[in-house]
């Protein structure tokens with residue numbers, strides 16, 4: 001694996017490969033890699049001749065009171081993981097390389113950037129779109145892979161690519177979870193054992209929504225109440241938002257006819273976690289029996305089938 005710290009060298013390596021007819025796939029990350037990141041690497045590998053990963057803890061997307069300084073940095077271990085995935089190019093620039101002294105240009109997707117996480121983290125998505133636009137310009141990949149775990153980020157990036165006529169295809173990859181349902185995140189290392197246990201209420205709440213929706217409950221207010229009730233069972237959980245929105249516009253939806261993004265953000269102690277579920281378009285249900293999926297008829301789904309449900313959560317987020 002070749003490691004580049006300089007923009008010019010990374011750009012040149014990408015151009016040389018592209019001149020030889022190779023397609024390059026890009027996986028932008030902030031490092032502290034886990035299986036979620038590696039699933040994006042594999043998605044890029046499946047589509048491209050060469051995989052480029054970037055590791056850059058982007059100061060522009062952190063607010064002044066956020067965790068930029070203490071964000072986990074595990075560069076050596078990240079390199080070992082990427083080498084074992086056969087990644088060819090790693091771009092790990094310094095902040096000075098990405099933001100030369102005096103740089104004042106930003107990329108902002110107006111409107112979308114103020115929704116969901118953008119509402120609570122002013123300037124966060126402007127930081128994301130600015131750095132991703134720069135990475136796309138440096139690498140010029142055919143494909144860039146992102147996780148559905150950050151669903152609002154994906155919506156903002158899709159709109160940026162469309163609005164700026166960028167020549168890249170964004171690939172949305174399903175959320176990878178621990179066996180017990182917790183979505184993998186570099187920030188999970190901040191959680192104490194007790195906070196980690198309580199954080200399971202996020203996936204539990206989403207699973208409950210999935211079951212309710214499958215059983216015919218299509219009223220977003222009722223589904224959001226179900227999420228709040230599930231999260232309220234954990235004393236340490238502080239809800240930042242619970243929303244059911246259109247996955248592209250991030251505007252609230254009044255029914256689930258065309259599908260919806262169910263998004264939650266919650267703080268456990270000092271750690272803020274997000275999770276979401278993408279519901280497919282819902283057919284109208286005519287009888288209670290038709291409304292129920294076979295597994296739930298006639299009683300409740302036992303907890304033992306979580307794995308089956310977890311796979312479905314994953315499949316629905318593709």
Ligand code: AMP
Pocket residue numbers: 028029030031035036037039040145146147148149150173174175176177183184185186
């Ligand atoms: P980050 O390093 O947290 O900025 O994430 C880099 C990329 O990995 C983003 O596109 C994330 O959406 C994606 N990602 C993070 N966690 C997961 C996960 N559990 N499953 C799938 N993708 C993920």
